[in-house]
Amino acid sequence: MASAELQINCRKELNRKGRKEDARIARRTRISLRPLRESLRSLRFSSYFLQKTPEILYHLYNSMTKTFLLFPVLFLLVSAFSPADELADSVKRGGAVYTSTCVSCHQVNGAGVPGVFPPLAKSDYLMGDAKRAIRTVLHGLEGEITVNGEPYNQQMPAQSHLTDEQVADVLNYVRNTWGNKGPALTPAQVKAERQP
Numbered sequence: 001m002a003s004a005e006l007q008i009n010c011r012k013e014l015n016r017k018g019r020k021e022d023a024r025i026a027r028r029t030r031i032s033l034r035p036l037r038e039s040l041r042s043l044r045f046s047s048y049f050l051q052k053t054p055e056i057l058y059h060l061y062n063s064m065t066k067t068f069l070l071f072p073v074l075f076l077l078v079s080a081f082s083p084a085d086e087l088a089d090s091v092k093r094g095g096a097v098y099t100s101t102c103v104s105c106h107q108v109n110g111a112g113v114p115g116v117f118p119p120l121a122k123s124d125y126l127m128g129d130a131k132r133a134i135r136t137v138l139h140g141l142e143g144e145i146t147v148n149g150e151p152y153n154q155q156m157p158a159q160s161h162l163t164d165e166q167v168a169d170v171l172n173y174v175r176n177t178w179g180n181k182g183p184a185l186t187p188a189q190v191k192a193e194r195q196p
Contacts (some may be wrong), residue, residue, distance in 0.1 A: 087172060087184040094173025097166050101159060102174075110178040116154055118147035121178030130185055133175070134193040137167050164190040 098106075102120075106112050110121035120126055125147040126133055140158035144151055159167070164187035171190075175182035 087176065090169045090172040090184060091176050093166075094169035094171070095177075097162065097170040098173050101162070102170065105156075106174075110174065115150070115152070118145065118150075118152045120174045120180075122148070122180060124148055126174065127180055127182055130171075130175075130182070130189070131193055133171055134167065134185065134190055137162070137171060138190070138194055160194075164188075164194065 105117040106120050107117075110119060112119040118125065125145060136156065137159050139160070141156040144153040146152070162170070167190045168185045168187045171185050172182075174180065175185070
């Protein structure tokens with residue numbers, strides 16, 4: 001017991017002398033040693049934390065093992081099968097189909113030819129009904145239609161030679177380009193509309 005008290009008294013004396021010495025040095029050099037003391041305290045805290053890190057990690061691992069292990073796996077699964085990625089891939093494939101099949105009438109920018117071929121860019125007719133858009137591509141179109149308030153009366157030939165995936169892709173392209181924003185269409189939806 002006596003040695004413990006002696007150690008405590010020695011620490012107090014050293015602290016007292018250290019403070020007097022700090023004050024004397026500070027007066028002489030006109031600097032404050034407070035920032036130095038604070039950084040030393042933080043250094044002591046960080047060394048304590050470093051000593052305790054394995055123990056802290058062990059407790060975290062034991063208490064939240066399932067969460068920490070399952071979260072990255074779930075994140076990877078969700079991101080790997082993300083509908084946004086599927087839509088982006090479909091739009092990319094649809095751009096190629098559009099270039100080879102549709103661009104001659106509806107133009108590169110989707111603006112069409114005024115009074116002759118209707119625009120696809122910001123088209124109320126295209127975006128208004130997905131099933132009608134699928135049927136138009138598959139079976140063609142005859143008769144007068146109104147697109148963005150303008151009448152059009154030109155025949156559109158059927159594109160039934162395209163596969164279900166190609167029709168879905170080209171429609172995803174035109175429905176998500178030039179300011180259009182629509183949900184993804186699938187080959188299954190095209191197949192359902194293919195039967196007249």
